[in-house]
Amino acid sequence: MTAKRVAIVGGGWAGLAAAVKASQLGYQVTLFEMAQHLGGRARSLGAPDAGPRLDNGQHILIGAYQASLSLLEAVGVDLKQGFLRQPLRLRYPRHEGLCLPPGPALISFVRGILAYRAWPLAARLSLLLTATGWLLRRFECAPMLNVAALSAGLPAIVRQELIEPLCVAALNTPADQASAQVFLRVLRDALFSGRGSADLLLPKLPLSALLAEPAATWLSARGVKIHLNTRVQALTQCPAGWSVDGQAFEQVILACTSAQAAILCAEIAPAWASQAGALQYQPIMTVYLRSAGSQLPAAMVALQESAEAPAQFAFDLGQLGHDPGLFAFVISGAANWVERGLAASGEATLQQALAQFTWHNPPQIHRVLAEKRATFACIPGLQRPPTSIKPGLWAAGDYVDGPYPATLEGAVRAGFNAAANLPPI
CATH class of the missing domain: 3.90.660.10 (Polyamine Oxidase; Chain A, domain 2)
Structure with a gap:
C-alpha cells in the first residue's frame, strides 16, 4: 500500500516536530520552508565557517518541557552534550538570587524559598502561602486576570526578583499585560510537576545545530522531501484532499507563521483565518x-x-x-x-x-x-485558533490553542498534536 502524502508548510520547531511524527506514523512527508534554513524563529544565522554562529534569540528549555526533549532525542541529539542542565537559579550581577535545590519538585520549592535569606522571612512566608493557594485552586484563575494583579499581594521584592523575571522569560509579555492563567500553567509544570521539572537547560550548541540540522539529517534519511527557499503560494481543496501549489496531498499541516497561514486560509476557512490574523x-x-x-x-x-x-x-x-x-x-x-x-x-x-x-x-x-x-502577545482572555481548520487541514504553531505561551515547547507540542490527528495508515 502506498503511504499517504502529507505536506507540511513551515520548517520551524513546530513543522519539524510534525514532520518527525508524521514520518514515524508512516506518512510520505514533503516539507516546504520559505527560508534558506530550517529552524524558524529559533535558528542560527550564517554559515558555520563564517565566524561565530549567532542565534536569532536566546532560547532555553526547562525540565518540564518533555515534548521538546523527546523530539531532540528522536533525531539523535545527546541531551548531555547539547545542554548545560542545572537547578533553577536566578543569579544577579552582584548577588546570588533564588536557587532551588535538587529533589522532588514541591519539597525543592519549599526548601529553596525558606533558605533564601536575601528576602525577609515575611516575604518568604508570603510567597509560600500564596503558592499554596494557587496549588489548592489547581493553578486556575479568572481568565481575564493579568500576572500583575495575580501577584499584587506579594511583597515587592518577590515580584521584582521572581514573578516578573519568570513572566517575561516565559511569556515575553510584561506582567501587567500577561495572562495569569497561562503563567500559572507554566508555574505548575515548571515548579510542581516532578523531580527536575524546574531545571534550566541552557543550550551548549547553536540553535540550528541543536535541532534544525540533526532533524534535517534524520528526515532526509527517511525519505522526507525538504524544499527550502519555497514559499507556498496556493492551497486549494480538491476531491482527493488538498493541492499545494499544484501538488496533490491527502493531508496538509500548516506550520508556518499565523500571518501566512491566515493568508492561505482566507478563502478556505475565513473564520479561522480571521482569528489567526488578529493575533498581536x-x-x-x-x-x-x-x-x-x-x-x-x-x-x-x-x-x-x-x-x-x-x-x-x-x-x-x-x-x-x-x-x-x-x-x-x-x-x-x-x-x-x-x-x-x-x-x-x-x-x-x-x-x-x-x-x-x-x-x-x-x-x-x-x-x-x-x-x-x-x-x-499572551494577554488575558486571548482566543487562539484551533488545530483543526478543515477536514485534512491542520494548524501547528506555538500560536494555536493550547496551554502554553509561545515557547519552543508550545511549538513542538502543536506539531506533535497536528501529526497525531492524521488518519492512521
Whole structure:
C-alpha cells in the first residue's frame, strides 16, 4: 500500500516536530520552508565557517518541557552534550538570587524559598502561602486576570526578583499585560510537576545545530522531501484532499507563521483565518557584546530592567561552550525598544552592561538583532485558533490553542498534536 502524502508548510520547531511524527506514523512527508534554513524563529544565522554562529534569540528549555526533549532525542541529539542542565537559579550581577535545590519538585520549592535569606522571612512566608493557594485552586484563575494583579499581594521584592523575571522569560509579555492563567500553567509544570521539572537547560550548541540540522539529517534519511527557499503560494481543496501549489496531498499541516497561514486560509476557512490574523505580537531583541577575557558570574544572569536599562537576562556564551568573550543580552517584550531602533537599544544595553558587571576589557557592541514577531502577545482572555481548520487541514504553531505561551515547547507540542490527528495508515 502506498503511504499517504502529507505536506507540511513551515520548517520551524513546530513543522519539524510534525514532520518527525508524521514520518514515524508512516506518512510520505514533503516539507516546504520559505527560508534558506530550517529552524524558524529559533535558528542560527550564517554559515558555520563564517565566524561565530549567532542565534536569532536566546532560547532555553526547562525540565518540564518533555515534548521538546523527546523530539531532540528522536533525531539523535545527546541531551548531555547539547545542554548545560542545572537547578533553577536566578543569579544577579552582584548577588546570588533564588536557587532551588535538587529533589522532588514541591519539597525543592519549599526548601529553596525558606533558605533564601536575601528576602525577609515575611516575604518568604508570603510567597509560600500564596503558592499554596494557587496549588489548592489547581493553578486556575479568572481568565481575564493579568500576572500583575495575580501577584499584587506579594511583597515587592518577590515580584521584582521572581514573578516578573519568570513572566517575561516565559511569556515575553510584561506582567501587567500577561495572562495569569497561562503563567500559572507554566508555574505548575515548571515548579510542581516532578523531580527536575524546574531545571534550566541552557543550550551548549547553536540553535540550528541543536535541532534544525540533526532533524534535517534524520528526515532526509527517511525519505522526507525538504524544499527550502519555497514559499507556498496556493492551497486549494480538491476531491482527493488538498493541492499545494499544484501538488496533490491527502493531508496538509500548516506550520508556518499565523500571518501566512491566515493568508492561505482566507478563502478556505475565513473564520479561522480571521482569528489567526488578529493575533498581536511581541518582539525580542538580542544585543551581542564582545569583551575578550571577561566572564559573567554565571552562564545566565538575571538583570533588573528600567526605563534606560532594557535587558532582563544576560548569557555568557563562553561558559556555554560557544565563543569565549561573547555575551548575549536579551530584551523581552521589546516593543518600546524596537521603536527606538537597533542603535539606541544596543547603546542602552552597553551602558547597562558597563554599570552592572566588571569587565576585563571594555565591551563593544558586536551585533544587535530584533525578532519583531517573536511571540504572540499572551494577554488575558486571548482566543487562539484551533488545530483543526478543515477536514485534512491542520494548524501547528506555538500560536494555536493550547496551554502554553509561545515557547519552543508550545511549538513542538502543536506539531506533535497536528501529526497525531492524521488518519492512521
